[in-house]
Amino acid sequence: MSEFEDLSFDEEEVVVDQIKTKTPAKSKTPAGKKVSVYFQSTIGPNQKQEKLVVAADAPIRDIKYTVGQIFGIPPDEFHVSHAGRTCDPDDSLSNYGVEDGDSLLLIPVSTAGA
Amino acid sequence: MKKSNFFSNRLTPDEIYRLDRQLRLPGWNQEALKNSSVLIAGIGGLGTEIAKNLAMAGVGRLYLVDMDTIEYTNLNRQLLFSDGNTGEPKAVVAARTLFRINPHSQYVPLFSRLEDVDPAIYETADIYISGLDSVSARRELARRAVHNQKPLVDGGTTTYYGHVYSYIPNQNACLECDPLKERERETLAACTLVGVPRKRIHCLLKGQLFFEANHGRPPNIHELSEMEIVLDYANNLIQEHFPTDEPFGLDEAVSIIDHHEPSIITINAVIASLQSQEALKILHHLHGTKLGEPNAEYTIYNGLIGKFFYFERPPNKNCLLCGEFAPPVERLVVPSSTVCGTLLPLLKQKGYFYSPDDEVMFYRIDKTEMELVDLESTLSELNIRHGETLYCPGLTKSGRDVDIYVKILYPEVTQ
Numbered sequence: 429m430s431e432f433e434d435l436s437f438d439e440e441e442v443v444v445d446q447i448k449t450k451t452p453a454k455s456k457t458p459a460g461k462k463v464s465v466y467f468q469s470t471i472g473p474n475q476k477q478e479k480l481v482v483a484a485d486a487p488i489r490d491i492k493y494t495v496g497q498i499f500g501i502p503p504d505e506f507h508v509s510h511a512g513r514t515c516d517p518d519d520s521l522s523n524y525g526v527e528d529g530d531s532l533l534l535i536p537v538s539t540a541g542a
Numbered sequence: 543m544k545k546s547n548f549f550s551n552r553l554t555p556d557e558i559y560r561l562d563r564q565l566r567l568p569g570w571n572q573e574a575l576k577n578s579s580v581l582i583a584g585i586g587g588l589g590t591e592i593a594k595n596l597a598m599a600g601v602g603r604l605y606l607v608d609m610d611t612i613e614y615t616n617l618n619r620q621l622l623f624s625d626g627n628t629g630e631p632k633a634v635v636a637a638r639t640l641f642r643i644n645p646h647s648q649y650v651p652l653f654s655r656l657e658d659v660d661p662a663i664y665e666t667a668d669i670y671i672s673g674l675d676s677v678s679a680r681r682e683l684a685r686r687a688v689h690n691q692k693p694l695v696d697g698g699t700t701t702y703y704g705h706v707y708s709y710i711p712n713q714n715a716c717l718e719c720d721p722l723k724e725r726e727r728e729t730l731a732a733c734t735l736v737g738v739p740r741k742r743i744h745c746l747l748k749g750q751l752f753f754e755a756n757h758g759r760p761p762n763i764h765e766l767s768e769m770e771i772v773l774d775y776a777n778n779l780i781q782e783h784f785p786t787d788e789p790f791g792l793d794e795a796v797s798i799i800d801h802h803e804p805s806i807i808t809i810n811a812v813i814a815s816l817q818s819q820e821a822l823k824i825l826h827h828l829h830g831t832k833l834g835e836p837n838a839e840y841t842i843y844n845g846l847i848g849k850f851f852y853f854e855r856p857p858n859k860n861c862l863l864c865g866e867f868a869p870p871v872e873r874l875v876v877p878s879s880t881v882c883g884t885l886l887p888l889l890k891q892k893g894y895f896y897s898p899d900d901e902v903m904f905y906r907i908d909k910t911e912m913e914l915v916d917l918e919s920t921l922s923e924l925n926i927r928h929g930e931t932l933y934c935p936g937l938t939k940s941g942r943d944v945d946i947y948v949k950i951l952y953p954e955v956t957q
Contacts, residue, residue, distance in 0.1 A: 470842045470851040471703050505700070512840070512855035514720040533853065535842055538698035538705045540587075540675045540803040 460485050463526055469534045472501050484526065489517035499534060509533040547572045557646045561600050572600060574829035579603035580821060581667035583656055583683050585632040586610075587805055588673030588697050590622045591814030592821070593649075597640045599822060603648040604640070605663055608632040609655045619807035656682045657910045661929035662955065664690050668828050671695045671821055673814070675803065684709070684717035688864045689871050689931060689947060693824050693836075697817045701804055702845040704813035706837075707855070708820050714838045719858035719865075739779055742787050743798070749776030750799055763800045766792075772799070809845050816841065869945040871931070878922035878952050882915050885932075885948060894937045894946065904932040904948065921950060928955040 461484040469476045476499055482491050488508055496503040508515045510524045510532050526532070547565035548558060552573045558565065565572055578601050582589050585608040593604055612620075612627045612635060622639040623632070633651035640649045652659055656679055664670075664686045672694065674680050680696065687694035687709055694709040696717065709716050739745050749772040753761045761768040769792060777789040826833035842851040859865050874888055886902055896902045904915035908930050915924060915932060926932075928951060935945040 471844055471846075473846045475847060475849065509853065512715065512853055513858070516720075533851070535840075535851075536700050536703040536705065536844075538700040538703055538842075539677055539680070540699050540805065 461522065463521060463530070464528050465521075465526060466529075466531045467495055467499070467534060468531055469499050469501070469506075471506060471534060471536045472499060482521065484522040485520045487517065488515050488519055488521065491521070492517060495534070501534065505537060506534040507537055509535045545571065545573060550576075552576050554646065557600065560644075560646070564599065569826075569831065569833045571826055571829065571831040571833070574826055574831055575600050575822065576602045577829065578668050578825045579605065579666060580825070581605040581607065581663065581670045582673065583607045583670060583679070584673035584675065585622070585636045586616070586673055586675065587619050587699070587807070587810040588814045588817065589632075589671075590620045590636060590673075591811055592671055592673060592697075592818050593636055593640055594622065594643065595815065595818035596821065597644045597647055597649070599818070600644065601647060601822075601825070603650065605650045605652060605659075605667055606633045606636050606640075607652040607654060607656060607659055608636075609653065615802070619805060619810055655910060656686075657908070661908045661927050661931065664692070665929035665951075667692065669693045669695065669821055669824055671697075671817055673697060673817075680717055685863060687711070688716050688718075689949070690929075693828075695817045695821050695824070697813045699805065699809050699813055702806075702809055704809050704843045704845070705841060706813055706816045706820065706843075707840045708824065708836055708838065710824075710836060710838055713857075715855035715857050716861060716864040718863035719855070719861045739783055742780060742784050745779035745783070746772070746776040746790055746795060746798055748779060749773065761799065763796045769795060809843070812843055812845070816843075869933075869947055871947040871949055873949045873951055875951045875953050876921070877954070878926075879920050881918065881920050882924070882926075883917040889934075889937070889946075889948070894939050894944070896937050900936060902934065902936065904934050907931055907933050907947075926950055928952045 462481050463484050464479065464481045467478045467480055478498055480495070480498070489503075492503040492506070492508060496506070510521070510526055510530065513524055514535070515521070515524055547570060550558070550573045553561075553576060561572060564570060580596055580601055580603070582593055582604060585593060585606050589606070589608065593606060596604060608631070610632050611629050612623045612632055614628050616623055617625065622636045627635045631651070631653040633653045637649035637651040640647070652663075670683055670687055670692055672680060672683050674683065683694060686692070688711070691711045693711065694717070696707045696709065698705055739748060750761060752775045753768065753772050761772050763769060773790055773792065773795055776795070780787055780789050820836055823834050824836050827836065838854070839852040840855050844851070857864060860867065862868055872889065872892060874885065876884070876888070882904065885904065886896070904917070906913040906915060906926065930950050932948045932950065933945070934948055937944050937946060
């Protein structure tokens, strides 16, 4: 017997109140500054670029965590580089003066002398 | 008459014959290379390749610095070493092999930490090249490069990627221009492991410590029964503190406990060759021959897709090592019989002041352990070497507080 058998979809109609849409004059959530930037990989098995909107005040560690998933690269295997500066994971993008349209490079953590 | 490679009296006839093909290169100046000396820090995957390249190219003198001995697992990529050499110092064996490759150059092995290398060598070498595998050693070399105003050709690899970056004094970023606070893996302090594990990995490290405490030695990663002891302990902790996390498996535990960077000769050879070529150009430039243009950009090689990436690294004016407010280096030329206290009036002469109530102190920093200088002894009594750097905090100049570095130079060596 399937467990779905008991389910009945036509028992009662749920009437949902009509949703009234209204665009507020001002956003009610006090949003922090966001920047729209291009992430470009230099590592990994293919060259990739993604345009992403990120919070300028978020820790770069957090951004790496998410971007790492999008690019398929573990966060401890790359640094984020902006305008030639390697960004500290404890800082935020606003510390580096990142602006809309800027490019951020995912560069290798190549510290081995091998 | 223009200098000639083929009729240089700095080169022996034998050398001219040996180097014949490269002497034909446009813009090439073999004499400049013969008169050059290069310090190579780290004689591993990169260092051995770089040393081989520069020795074959006829660079006059190579200082080979490495504190390690040869391991069997080096032999898949470090061509200066072979089976019989395991256990011998890398620097020494490299010097021996290089002499067989090209006996016309000098190879100075330094089986030592970078910190303990004679400061005079840092003064003498025209450029530094790094094939280092640690952040702390890189920082040490970076400080020497900035203080001695020497170009530093840095390289590094990780899996199929690598980078090359030449620090060129007063032109681009030094290695400290990034405010990177990341700590090295090995500096994980023992205190972080005391008490409740805060991360999954701490459980495994605690398992390792548990084994060591009971057996008086680290676990043998090739011994299943020993690894099981570590795993049991670690996975019990995981169950207790991180019940939603996966327990450790054997392979994961082995690769963490016996940690080694993966490394392949092809990537090493690419990066080392780029470093060597940049070094040869910079040496030409330093000796007045404009051969090409040194690449001042940070270069990344991605061996998985066969592509290069470049970006500029402008200097950071707030850099604590090379920026506007970084402690300056004052070079003092004084005989070695000078009493250290006499350095103070010399600095006063250069516009530095100190409150008479405060005791001014000098610290020796060009060694593994920092040391306070006894102001009543002479420089030679303290064995302060030519080119050694002293750190002197708490002075004022033009009404501003400054810390300075004092570089001691002996006239008998300088002249």
